[in-house]
Amino acid sequence: xxxxxxxxxxxxxxxxxxxxxxxxxxxxxxxxxxxxxxxxxxxxxxxxxxxxxxxxxxxxxxxxxxxxxxxxxxxxxxxxxxxxxxxxxxxxxxxxxxxxxxxxxxxxxxxxxxxxxxxxxxxxxxxxxxxxxxxxxxxxxxxxxxxxxxxxxxxxxxxxxxxx
Amino acid sequence: xxxxxxxxxxxxxxxxxxxxxxxxxxxxxxxxxxxxxxxxxxxxxxxxxxxxxxxxxxxxxxxxxxxxxxxxxxxxxxxxxxxxxxxxxxxxxxxxxxxxxxxxxxxxxxxxxxxxxxxxxxxxxxxxxxxxxxxxxxxxxxxxxxxxxxxxxxxxxxxxxxxxxxxxxxxxxxxxxxxxxxxxxxxxxxxxxxxxxxxxxxxxxxxxxxxxxxxxxxxxxxxxxxxxxxxxxxxxxxxxxxxxxxxxxxxxxxxxxxxxxxxxxxxxxxxxxxxxxxxxxxxxxxx
Numbered sequence: 001x002x003x004x005x006x007x008x009x010x011x012x013x014x015x016x017x018x019x020x021x022x023x024x025x026x027x028x029x030x031x032x033x034x035x036x037x038x039x040x041x042x043x044x045x046x047x048x049x050x051x052x053x054x055x056x057x058x059x060x061x062x063x064x065x066x067x068x069x070x071x072x073x074x075x076x077x078x079x080x081x082x083x084x085x086x087x088x089x090x091x092x093x094x095x096x097x098x099x100x101x102x103x104x105x106x107x108x109x110x111x112x113x114x115x116x117x118x119x120x121x122x123x124x125x126x127x128x129x130x131x132x133x134x135x136x137x138x139x140x141x142x143x144x145x146x147x148x149x150x151x152x153x154x155x156x157x158x159x160x161x162x163x164x
Numbered sequence: 165x166x167x168x169x170x171x172x173x174x175x176x177x178x179x180x181x182x183x184x185x186x187x188x189x190x191x192x193x194x195x196x197x198x199x200x201x202x203x204x205x206x207x208x209x210x211x212x213x214x215x216x217x218x219x220x221x222x223x224x225x226x227x228x229x230x231x232x233x234x235x236x237x238x239x240x241x242x243x244x245x246x247x248x249x250x251x252x253x254x255x256x257x258x259x260x261x262x263x264x265x266x267x268x269x270x271x272x273x274x275x276x277x278x279x280x281x282x283x284x285x286x287x288x289x290x291x292x293x294x295x296x297x298x299x300x301x302x303x304x305x306x307x308x309x310x311x312x313x314x315x316x317x318x319x320x321x322x323x324x325x326x327x328x329x330x331x332x333x334x335x336x337x338x339x340x341x342x343x344x345x346x347x348x349x350x351x352x353x354x355x356x357x358x359x360x361x362x363x364x365x366x367x368x369x370x371x372x373x374x375x376x377x378x379x380x381x382x383x384x385x386x387x388x389x390x391x392x393x394x395x396x397x398x399x400x401x402x403x404x405x406x407x408x409x410x411x412x413x414x415x416x417x418x419x420x421x422x423x424x425x426x427x428x429x430x431x432x433x434x435x436x437x438x439x440x441x442x443x444x445x446x447x448x449x450x451x
Contacts, residue, residue, distance in 0.1 A: 069274070069276040069278075070276065071277055074223060075222070077223075093222070095221065095223050096248060097248070097249070097250075097311060098277045098311045098324055098325055099325035099327055100221070100324075101326070101327040162274065163274075
């Protein structure tokens, strides 16, 4: 997401994150409520995209923080399946009521599928950006790139700092 | 030795463009936004003589936003811009301004639509307040209602933004005068700000000429207001041309950029048709 806060970064260590028993449990996160979400496999970019890692497959989208601040999403431009992008390349855009904002690859990879639901149900981005509002799935090119992303705690601190 | 306060202000280039059709203007803005790293304030000198042109946001659908039968009957061009936001009709009664800013130069402004709007109020508000009202009128106070610039609950300026790689663009179409004949090319939007309710264009909009006396004073007043936060410097036309030349020239950039002439179906016109449309508009402006 082309929205960057300018907080000084804290720890960016992204190791194997502990699984948190979040099923059915609400967690406050940057003002958003997360229900039933296991954060262990989520990694976050300063530009407010996330990648959820499952083996070599990543699911990418924008975070709740980004969605909340953009406002009502009215259109999502998604990439072509088969396209490849490097880390930080723009792979699409999100349009809210007044702003068109580029979105960026948190890690490099090949697009293996896109969320066709978003063509008709853009509200999924605002309502569940890290679940049903995902943008694309990718075959991650280099899992080593995950090391430069934030874990949940660091991202939460990053978002809090950006408010000041 | 410059004063310390001067040293701390980021630079802002003033692009005072000649009279250009909105399509060409938007292509230039897109280049300045995506292909330079400078801060810019872009405006056109002198009232343009654009024929009416419908300008859609990046995902705008002509069939939803326009009275297509009238648009096609009257040969009104449709242009899709690279920023978000709604659909406007741009003609000689529109004052179009654009701010392009690096986030690092305004770190206190979060790069989100509402925050940018709030910041812009600190620019346009003082600019408007400094201008003489029409005879018998009183000084104006800029308000924000949802995403609009208003006096009271009457809109006089609409905004759209683009956000990319640590930069954001905020452009505004100010309504200098209101023409019901021109407004009929637009439908009542499906998505409307709540404060509009079901008011038609005539009851919702207020032209700027009712509130400030001299059109030509507006943009210089904005530059003056920007000078409180930036070190402003005018960019010569030749420099703007050099930027476009570095992208392969106007034709090559027009083919590459997101700003496009579109048909009633919302799809970009083929290059030849787009070139013809651009030439027709440019000829109309030149007359």
